[in-house]
Amino acid sequence: MKAAGTAVIGGGIVGTACALALRRAGEDVLLIDPRRDSPPASFGNAGHIAVEQVEPLASPTALASAPRRLFGLGGALDFRLADVGTWAPWVARYVAASTAERAGRGRAALGGLLADALPAWRRLAASLGRPDLVIEQGHLVVWETSDAARKGLAAWREADIGTASLSTLDDAGLRRVARQVKPPLVGGVRFDGTAQVSDPGGALRLLGEAFEAEGGRRLVASVARLAPAGRGVQAVLDSGERVAAGRILVAGGVGSGPLMRSLGHVAPVIAERGYHLEGGAGGWADLPPVVFEDRSLILTRFGDRLRAASFVEFCRDGAPPDPAKWARLHHHLAALGISLQGEVRQWSGARPTLPDYLPAIGASRRADNLYYAFGHQHLGLTLAATTGEITARLMAGKPVDLAPFDLDRFASGRDKTTRKDT
Template identity: 70%
Template sequence: MIGGGIVGKACALALRRAGETVLALDPQSPSRPASYGNAGHIALEQVEPLASPAALASAFRRLFPLGGALDFRLADIAAWGPWAARFVRASTPEGAAHGKRALGSLLQDALPAWRRLAASLGRPDLLVEHGHVVVWERPDTARAGLETWRAADIGQARLRVLSDSLADRLRQSVRAPIAGGVQFENTGQVRDPALVLNLLDEAFTALGGQRRTGRAVRLRTVEGRVQVLLEDGEWLAPERVLVAGGVGSGVLLRDLGHAAPVIAERGYHLEGGADHWGDLPPVVFEDRSLILTRFGDRLRAASFVEFGRESSPPDPRKWARLRRHLAELGVRMEGPIAEWMGARPTLPDYLPAIAASRRADNLYYAFGHQHLGLTLAAVTGELVAALMGGATPAVDLTPFDLDRFARGRDLRKRNAA
């Protein structure tokens, strides 16, 4: 298993529990993965993919220079330019409908899969099912936001208008006006993303799973089977290979002829002491594209959708914007305050890639989960274990095959099918 994020770790553990001998190859990059730095939110409500006519139409007003969370690194245009062209082609009504059906099939069992995983780790408390809150600071955005959410497909999540009691609790922690809000139920959060990663590693090791620090730099086929080249020059010839390496998966799979147009969709967070933040579920300040989540005695403020290369340096303006948001909200973090940036692996249609490769007899992949890596990690692990074990997965994985991006395929016609 190639990868060090939560999807790869969940897959490695599920495979080991299925009786497979598993070597987890973890690159241990200096920057912690998106799995570590996310908002900890189990987002069952995000059924509608971000590749849609609505998302495309709203892109301009969400740009970073205009105060929004969306940004494109000009220096990295060679990386995101072709991806953006594919995104535009995928953002049709037919493409959005196809994506909603596909994501819905994965999200249907996402929360039960997390319950099963947390229980199997001996930590049912790892999953906190108190829902989350979305609020607006202006009456006009509150009216529009409530109308939008009521019309949206939110799958198995439920929503209702923000209760007076919860609104009062929130106003004790922020000084900005709360003009309106909604409460989501049947969503949740993990107690701490870093703790989840550590527990998955510990369970994997306790079951005899093998771990090795190293980076896969190339794949090749020999007599129809994949071999893996490590950065130290060693070739590995495993019985089967699972590529679950986030953004880096694209380069590896392109070696074998796959079209794998994954981009680094980078997010940022600040994290500090939470003494002045109430015991609240995750709170989304939708006017600011900002989410605040409490993890024990720490408070995390996360935001931004920045397209670029994974290796490009972080943009300090993003952390400055987060600090400004916190100041305007009247939210105080106690020091030390940590800064983080990490890259979500995102494909142009905002669907993950989960399948057995047709380019080699022993190659599988699971990556590209965009904002839903944490949400879908547990169910992806179960599906991959079934797939690689020769069983029929509980979800039809056809929509997640990378061949949807193969040259000559008409994405719009395929999505309409």
């Protein structure tokens, strides 16, 4: 049996940020990292610190737009038919969550988290001695058709974008992007107050190195389940060995769902998969991230590499990637006249998404020593630094208002009966 003061389950950006914050708070921390064959979403995302994404993706507007965004119609949204048994119950919960009232509550909850997302990243980067890790040059959204520009601009002007600001892209700015692509661009907007990391994989590596340099311990292993032990729980590894810890934090992305369910929690997290292609940037200018909204495509430059990312694919965790997604990315790049240089790498990874598109952050009522921080959907990178700080405060017993993120919001009736109450 292994022992630790605090065990953190999950080696992605959220789990590693939490482990580092807890170690810096003086905890004896063991980070249990599954190290899967496919790097996590925190490695393969667009690198965008998306503080403008205050509007929840569970809303009447998003629900109504879903049919025209389907992959079969040229959009980025796909539901793998072979995995209907996995996503159909999730979709039913998503529809139930997509009311005006719940979207309003979600907007307020996300807005509160996102307001500190970029300041927290600044603090974290400075503490690593790497302020260059965060690049604050905003991002651009452009349109290729007049209809898309008209509708897109109207939608963004009506949206709650939190601490970010929005301005119409002037002619010079639009020409700068237009020179990089073949199709004419008819309009665009600039967001200020957003940012990117210089390299998502590098950011994850730096956090891990800092954690270990400050005395944190890493165990490369997978956790099979959580097992009751008195009024708390222990982590049972795939090998059968147990990890006894004073406290356990589940921050394992999509894998957090089965772990929480093994203890009786209702945790409807699903694998919402994204894809990317990455190669040499070639002649691509040193632009901030550019969203081609007609194509649901974002291009981000990381040094001498250029990454094209897209897709919202619902499937079971561990399902094989769909080559048609990479083919569509190649098609978009060819249509835009963008050529990735040298070796072109392809990646797919699962975003952990709950039906109301809010993360789950809090303390379990079923075990005295169990905490959780997962389900950050498209905002895992964005919210990693602030989630680490929040979790460290929570586990230190300091007051933190996390009511909107309580996992028991998905439970009802007997599911809400707690171990402490029985």
